[in-house]
Each structure stands twice: as structure tokens, then as C-alpha cells.
Amino acid sequence: MREPVKGTSEAGRRRESRARDTRLRVIEAGVRLFIERGYVPTTVQAIADEAGVAPATIYQAFGTKQAILAAALDLTIAGDDTPLALLQRGWVAKAAQEQDAHRQLRLIIEGATQVAARTAPLKAVMRDAAATDPAARELILQDHERRHRTQEGLVDVLIEHRRLRAGTSRSRAVDTFFALVNSHTYDLLVTQRGWTMTHWQDWLIDLIEHDLFGTTI
Structure with a gap:
């Protein structure tokens, strides 16, 4: 997605703000239509109509429909359009500062599962489109x-002050996480099998405690 040139004057800042608002409106329209209709049936014209902009505006800002899908995925992963990587988010910093190992794991799992739940509908659309x-x-x-790189960072938070279970490497721990x-496990257990979010999170915490650290809660 092309970023606007940052304005230094008041008029430039207003243009930048309008451009950002327009981009966000287009991305949110894309998220809605991709989930409602699917990726392939959703046209740039349909996204433009939903967002209340001209198709030319979308082509100028994004270039392709695939770029809108990528931006839609970025938005659903982050939960907002603040330009912060996931590992820079407040919930990760809070977990990194937590001294209690079990509480730290819960904070990491709660944050990561919220991302999985938020992205599940759009990722299902992506899997269908990939065919x-x-x-x-x-x-x-x-x-x-x-996601693997991000979750590698989350595991590093967990193991900074804890030892992995004997025989478990850092690489194995990251792959397990x-x-x-x-989002696929979320779909299987929460969407299809009717687990609550809390039930899923507790199950993950128990598994990870045992498999990565050889302990139970």
C-alpha cells in the first residue's frame, strides 16, 4: 500500500489525514465485502461503491485488489490502523514485564488468540480464494x-526467564506455538465445535505449559 507524502504545512497535514481516512474506509469496505461475498466475486468497483469513493481513487492508493486484501489482513491482525508491529503492541510489553511465569503465559495466549479470532473470517476467505x-x-x-516470526518473538518473551523442558529446543517450541x-484451530474448536474463547485459551495454556516447560497449572 502506498503511503502518502507527509505534509509539513497545515494544508498538507489535512490532506494526509483525509488520505488516511480514505484508505481506512476502503480497507474496511474490503474486509466487509471479502467476508460477505468472497475474494474473487468482490470487484474493485464493489469496494469503491461500499467505501463511497471512485475506483480510480482505489487504484491510485492500492494499485490492485490483492493489495487491498493484504491491507485488510494487516488491519484485522492489528485490530486498528496504528502503524505498530504486533510485537510492539501494549499487550506484548505488558507480558514481557510480568514476573509471574503462569500469568505471563496467559497474557501471551490471550493476546495471540484474540488476533487469531479476529483474523479467522478473512483467512477463511483467503483459503477459499487460494484454490x-x-x-x-x-x-x-x-x-x-x-506469523511464525511474530510468534517466535512471543516465545522469546516466555523463555527469557524460564527454561524449556529438557529435550525441547527453541525452534521446536516456536513451531509448537x-x-x-x-485462526484455523480457532475455527475448528470455537466456531465449529462450540468451545468458548476461555475454554480454548485454557486448553492452549495447559498444552503449552506441559509441552514447552514440562509443568502443569
């Missing part, structure tokens, strides 16, 4: 890599 759209397949692969804490 026919190479751009969607590539975006899924990029998302997997990014990656396999368990994701």
Missing part, C-alpha cells in the same frame, strides 16, 4: 512466514 488465485496463495505463504495458536 484459484495465485496472488491469494502467495499472500497466505507470506502470512505464515510473518505456531501449530497450536492460529
Whole structure:
């Protein structure tokens, strides 16, 4: 997504603010339509109509529909349009400062599962689109890599002051977290099997405590 040139004058700042508001309106319209209609049936014209802008505005700001999907994914991962990486978010900093190991794990799981729940509908759309759209397949692969790097950072928070269970490497710990804490597991257990969010989180905490650290709560 192209970023606007930052204005130094009052008029420039107003233009920048309007451009940001327009981009956010387009992305939010994209999220709604992708989830309601699917990625392939949703056209740039439909997104423009939903957002109340001209298609030319979308092409100028994003270039392609795939770029809108990528921006929509970024927005749902973060939960807002503040330009902060996930590992820079307040809930991660709070967990990093927590001295109690069990409480720290709960804070990490609560934050990560909220991201998984928030992104689940859009990621289901992406998986459907990937069957026919190479751009969607590539975006899924990029998302997997990014999520793995992010969750590597979360595991590093957990192991900064704790030892992993004997025989468990850092790489194995990250892969375990990656396999368990994701939107697909959320879909399986919460959406399809009717687990509550709390039930899912407690299950994850028990598994991770045992598998990574060899302890139970």
C-alpha cells in the first residue's frame, strides 16, 4: 500500500489525514465485502461503491485488489490502523514485564488468540480464494512466514526467564506455538465445535505449559 507524502504545512497535514481516512474506509469496505461475498466475486468497483469513493481513487492508493486484501489482513491482525508491529503492541510489553511465569503465559495466549479470532473470517476467505488465485496463495505463504516470526518473538518473551523442558529446543517450541495458536484451530474448536474463547485459551495454556516447560497449572 502506498503511503502518502507527509505534509509539513497545515494544508498538507489535512490532506494526509483525509488520505488516511480514505484508505481506512476502503480497507474496511474490503474486509466487509471479502467476508460477505468472497475474494474473487468482490470487484474493485464493489469496494469503491461500499467505501463511497471512485475506483480510480482505489487504484491510485492500492494499485490492485490483492493489495487491498493484504491491507485488510494487516488491519484485522492489528485490530486498528496504528502503524505498530504486533510485537510492539501494549499487550506484548505488558507480558514481557510480568514476573509471574503462569500469568505471563496467559497474557501471551490471550493476546495471540484474540488476533487469531479476529483474523479467522478473512483467512477463511483467503483459503477459499487460494484454490484459484495465485496472488491469494502467495499472500497466505507470506502470512505464515510473518506469523511464525511474530510468534517466535512471543516465545522469546516466555523463555527469557524460564527454561524449556529438557529435550525441547527453541525452534521446536516456536513451531509448537505456531501449530497450536492460529485462526484455523480457532475455527475448528470455537466456531465449529462450540468451545468458548476461555475454554480454548485454557486448553492452549495447559498444552503449552506441559509441552514447552514440562509443568502443569
